[in-house]
Amino acid sequence: MKKTINQIIDGLFTNNPVLVQLIGMCPTLATSTSLNNAIGMGLAAAFVLICSNIVISLLRKLIPSKVRIACYIVVIAGFVTVLDLLMQAYLPDLSVSLGMYIPLIVVNCIILARAEAFASKNGVFASMIDGLAMGLGFTFALCLLASIREIIGAGTIYGIPLFGANYQPVTMIVQAPGGFLCLGFLIAAFQVVIKKVKGRKS
Amino acid sequence: MTFASILSLSLAAILVQNFIFVKFLGICPFLGVSKKTDTAVGMGLAVIFVMTVASSVTYIVNEFVLVKLDLMYMQTVVFILIIASLVQFVELFLMKMIPSLYKALGIYLPLITTNCAVLGVALLNVTNQYNFIESVLYACMSGVGFTIAIILFSSVREHLEYAKYPKAFEGFPIALVTASLLSIAFMGFQGLSIF
């Protein structure tokens, strides 16, 4: 049990895929324009990450190393399409707000990176926990970034206007440059916090 | 395919809708490999090659297989299988022919597979209903756009080594802030279109 908690903390803070490892940048920057997008994208990515980690760690002994990337990515793409179809059929409104981002999950580097680095080397349970940890880490970082960008860039949080009518939102923050800028500052702040926490612990 | 439409398509792919600074596709290798300009050039060329070949193969497969058999939902899986196999092939090719570039690219070569730009361009060719020549041209030009962006960025990053900035911004944060400034510059191109 102790190892699982460590893995979760590791995925959320010390080894956060977005803020520390800096993978999964494309969906992070693309979908962090509003909080509900971020939550939807984070949970969808987490779901695919957990399922693909389980399946890949099950198959890890059968896949020859030369075709490992092709096999992993086909499994991941399969899960994403299944998720997309199921959402369109049974959760139509969520699928509308997330429609464009679901195919983006296939090329979310986190999933292949975790499959390649972790799931292909460890047991099923450990890989599932790692998928959960990395998924939570990804969602946590995404929501953090999305709330910053939405508050400054659109003056709302989860769609609720905060500053009344006369607030002139900084639209650049919601556009492309804002993504890079806010993520840069967020990672800098995160590194300072982690250094402080590590400093106090050692 | 008049010359003007070729020009406007390439202009759009390289400047107006640059894959990195405007469309946010292909950021992981963009941040990872841009520490030194020579690896950045190597990565850029590999991406151009994979993008061009991938989108020509995906166009053919999509046009003659998926559309004919009405299997549109299989698009993502088929495209990503094609791209993954192509990248694996490039990996084998580089390991044998240019080992130094292979070692320099390291982990980022398999990550080209998940490079959103390559799959992105394949899917965009389908949504924009480009014909064969247009898709190959669009893919090649977006690859060129990717390479220009990564070379621009890596040269700036090499100068960052000797700049004064707060310790907390060490490494990626300062790179991201620089990328946002470059992205503002690219936003300036948005109004530009020939026809």
Place this chain on the structure above:
Amino acid sequence: MKNTPVAMISVLAIICLAVSAVLGFVNFLTEDTIARIAEEKVQAAMADIIPNATFEAVDTTAYPAVTKMYKATSTGGEDAGVCVQLSSSGFAADIVLIVGVNADKTIAGVRITSINETAGLGSKANDPAWLSQFEGLTGTLNLVKNSKTGANDVLAISGATVTSTAVTKGVQSALDAAADYLGGAK
């Protein structure tokens, strides 16, 4: 597993087979529900534009830009105009529009069934206040930036010119197709 050619080919093929079987099955399960939901959404949007009318699909080979076109006949039986569904490529992805055109070739209303533009910018195109500008216009629409002067003017969303142009162009081509169809029909 060793890297023998046979192993490589067979494993990759087996995995593809398994994944495609699952996909085929899931698609088989969800295919009709998805189609039904899409159809319901279109019907709801059309009913919203031209109330209490029945719609039947009409052949659209003559108009390549249009995805679907429905002829509206009101409950009283007389001709209540036409609804046109088409998609135009916006900043980030395609925008699917439904444009209702009255019998007298004026726009009855515009609804957007799917839009994925940048939140807070392009997504403003979907609020009814902005879409209501199109109602009553006819002929050639004119997208303006800062203030409406002419009759056929449409005020663009500040900061989202690409999306505004995409929607206006979509409505324009729907209007032309409907006008042509209605012109022919009368």
Place this chain on the structure above:
Amino acid sequence: MITILAAVLTLTILGLLFGLLLAVGSKIFAVEQDERIPMVQECLPGANCGGCGYAGCANLAEAIVNGEAAVNTCPVGGAETAQKIAEIMGVEAGETVKMTAYVRCSGGSNASRKYDYEGAIDCLAALKVAGGPLECTFGCLGYGSCAKVCPNDAISIVDGKAVVNSDACIACGKCVGACPRNIIAIVPANNKTHVACVSKAKGGDVRKICQVGCIGCGICAKNCPHEAITVVDFVARIDYSKCQDCGKCAEVCPRKIITK
């Protein structure tokens, strides 16, 4: 039903096709490689720090398997890596001593300056401006060229001079090359006595420009019971093979720059 069959058929045939492409590819481009190389590479820490003199662990593994490099060349891996590689290679692992880098200068704020330098944060750049802001032409400029190349962030700039954290230091030697005035030396980690100066200037000149520079008076050499410390070019040098860390020299040093 047919649509499922169509889906299955297309993807499987494509899978077969690309599997074939990869199989043929891996045959044509097969790179003959001694299978021990990946195994040796597995034991190496994989930090690609270059401390062993090779460009990364892959090259070192190749060198070890081809017999060009000794089994214990990796300074970072230390004894147990050498042991593991020795088993793979079936060779006896030589005994390894833990080394660390040491900055032989304690100037920093004690050293007087010719001018205020506002240029790029790099020692090499600073040196190009009239030989650097320090009056002393041997001392540490403190602009962190060494800290930039250190893979383990073991060097930090404290009070204007570079200081090495010996536990974090993996003795990869990158900082030695990076320092334009080669002030940094690789010394045995367990030795505590070091001379924190490399200035070859005469005693009188040193006194004028630095409060803590070594003036080459030789008192330490006279008092050392093991003749481990000698004055060469007006600066004390320690021979680490003879030094027993007794600390006598540190006590008698009038400038207090020999660490204990």
